[in-house]
Amino acid sequence: MAIKGSNDNVWHAFHGPNMGYIEEQYELFLDDPDAVDESLRQMFEEHGAPDWMQSGGVEPSTGGQVSAQDMKKLTSAMKLVDAVRRHGHLEADIFPVGKQDDRSTPLVDPKTYDLTESDLKQMDASVLVSDAPSHVKNAWDLIHHLKTRYSGKASYEFNHIPDDDEREWLYNKVETGAIDVSLSDEEKIEVLKRLAEVEGFEQFLGKTFVGQKRFSIEGLDMMVPMLEHMVKNGNEDSVEHVMMGMAHRGRLNVLAHILGKPYELIFSEFAHSPDKELVPSEGSSGINYGWTGDVKYHFGGNREIGDEETTKITLAHNPSHLEFVNPVVEGYTRAVQDNREVSGYAEPDFNKAFSIQIHGDAAFIGEGVVAETLNMSQLDGYETGGSIHIIANNLIGFTTNHKDGRSTKYASDLAKGFEMPIIHVNADDPVACLSAVELAYQYRKKFQKDVIIDLVGYRRYGHNEMDEPRELNRYYISQLIIIKQLTSFLLVT
Numbered sequence: 092m093a094i095k096g097s098n099d100n101v102w103h104a105f106h107g108p109n110m111g112y113i114e115e116q117y118e119l120f121l122d123d124p125d126a127v128d129e130s131l132r133q134m135f136e137e138h139g140a141p142d143w144m145q146s147g148g149v150e151p152s153t154g155g156q157v158s159a160q161d162m163k164k165l166t167s168a169m170k171l172v173d174a175v176r177r178h179g180h181l182e183a184d185i186f187p188v189g190k191q192d193d194r195s196t197p198l199v200d201p202k203t204y205d206l207t208e209s210d211l212k213q214m215d216a217s218v219l220v221s222d223a224p225s226h227v228k229n230a231w232d233l234i235h236h237l238k239t240r241y242s243g244k245a246s247y248e249f250n251h252i253p254d255d256d257e258r259e260w261l262y263n264k265v266e267t268g269a270i271d272v273s274l275s276d277e278e279k280i281e282v283l284k285r286l287a288e289v290e291g292f293e294q295f296l297g298k299t300f301v302g303q304k305r306f307s308i309e310g311l312d313m314m315v316p317m318l319e320h321m322v323k324n325g326n327e328d329s330v331e332h333v334m335m336g337m338a339h340r341g342r343l344n345v346l347a348h349i350l351g352k353p354y355e356l357i358f359s360e361f362a363h364s365p366d367k368e369l370v371p372s373e374g375s376s377g378i379n380y381g382w383t384g385d386v387k388y389h390f391g392g393n394r395e396i397g398d399e400e401t402t403k404i405t406l407a408h409n410p411s412h413l414e415f416v417n418p419v420v421e422g423y424t425r426a427v428q429d430n431r432e433v434s435g436y437a438e439p440d441f442n443k444a445f446s447i448q449i450h451g452d453a454a455f456i457g458e459g460v461v462a463e464t465l466n467m468s469q470l471d472g473y474e475t476g477g478s479i480h481i482i483a484n485n486l487i488g489f490t491t492n493h494k495d496g497r498s499t500k501y502a503s504d505l506a507k508g509f510e511m512p513i514i515h516v517n518a519d520d521p522v523a524c525l526s527a528v529e530l531a532y533q534y535r536k537k538f539q540k541d542v543i544i545d546l547v548g549y550r551r552y553g554h555n556e557m558d559e560p561r562e563l564n565r566y567y568i569s570q571l572i573i574i575k576q577l578t579s580f581l582l583v584t
């Protein structure tokens with residue numbers, strides 16, 4: 092590092108945050124001169140303490156320099172910017188229903204940092220961030236801008252990621268809006284049509300096969316367009332295989348709309364199965380006919396998509412044991428990534444395949460096999476270049492409210508220990524959901540590590556369709572709200 096300055100005012104070359112930096116370095120130097128950069132050491136030896144430190148923290152006012160008071164404000168503003176990045180999720184609008192209580196936190200309030208609107212308006216935004224969007228002129232605008240990014244329909248937790256490049260990349264993508272999906276009118280209509288199919292399918296099943304289990308996706312309907320978006324991205328990137336694992340929730344809908352399983356086949360599985368006797372799962376002790384088959388919401392499937400280059404999508408069959416499929420899907424993925432054509436230790440090609448793991452919110456944090464699988468995600472022998480996880484978060488596990496089912500704030504908190512980025516997104520905002528997918532996909536592609544999307548919705552009915560929604564579903568929501576939301580989404584320009 093080369094530092095220039097005349098002998099007279101060498102310290103006056105430093106302004107704003109740099110002054111804080113020099114102060115910090117000087118204190119380090121006092122403890123151990125070798126702890127600082129060679130050029131700084133020479134300066135400290137030659138010129139002594141920075142003059143603003145010598146004058147008891149008051150910077151000389153000559154020469155248009157920043158006062159100590161301004162310096163303090165600047166440091167506070169930096170803390171506030173950092174706080175919005177770290178804690179903005181606490182105020183985010185990610186719950187479509189069920190948590191409408193006050194979500195404000197003093198952690199992102201300027202007052203907490205002794206800052207007023209006028210303090211912030213006097214501060215140039217470029218002192219705080221290097222690439223503020225053009226409409227952001229001062230620090231007040233900047234805080235507002237950051238709040239829209241970190242406390243909107245999507246929110247983010249990145250602060251636990253120790254790698255500076257990764258964290259900076261993620262913050263940059265969020266703050267610049269580079270990952271925001273922008274849909275044309277036609278694309279909006281496509282998404283709406285897909286959502287109508289998703290919901291129509293569930294309603295048809297509900298009305299036609301009354302009381303039969305289907306583990307409706309309703310409340311998390313956007314999961315289907317999100318999966319479509321991910322798979323399409325993969326196909327455009329010449330990914331050969333997408334391996335998927337999921338439990339019962341929404342599985343029939345994913346089979347129909349992502350795996351292309353014909354409706355007739357699904358209906359026939361409802362029509363031909365004497366429901367109650369054929370259900371060896373979800374706590375039932377019902378008789379089954381010699382385990383000759385499985386229940387319809389455990390079946391897997393596969394499908395090829397794409398014209399010139401094809402991508403094979405595989406949904407693994409699932410046992411009743413929640414999340415046990417996680418390591419199986421990772422094994423499938425690694426198996427197709429490994430190059431077994433040359434002798435020796437098989438080298439994986441992470442661009443050839445990726446996995447999508449869909450988890451229940453209670454199961455993600457409650458089932459130990461999830462932690463075991465996440466732990467393997469960076470091991471040479473098991474890694475798959477990053478899996479994309481979606482927590483199908485309907486805020487309830489069977490009959491258990493999250494307050495009685497986990498000791499952490501979010502269902503996704505387990506992933507923090509594995510340094511994985513977490514994106515929370517409101518399942519009733521289609522554009523936010525697709526943007527969350529885009530960020531997750533791009534992150535996986537760049538850093539080849541796992542990423543978590545916490546898709547926050549609700550459960551329209553009971554746990555399955557044999558139980559009583561009025562008693563089991565605390566988050567029942569009227570059709571009208573959904574219609575209102577979809578209609579505003581359709582207000583195309």
Ligand SMILES: Cc1ncc(C[n+]2csc(CCOP(=O)(O)OP(=O)(O)O)c2C)c(N)n1
Nearest residue numbers: 340373411412413451452453454487488489
């Ligand atoms: C290993 C295992 N433990 C317990 C169960 C029983 N069980 C079935 S569904 C369920 C609740 C799961 O809740 P969540 O993960 O939130 O998924 P949801 O059904 O709400 O979508 C439980 C405990 C099981 N099937 N497997």
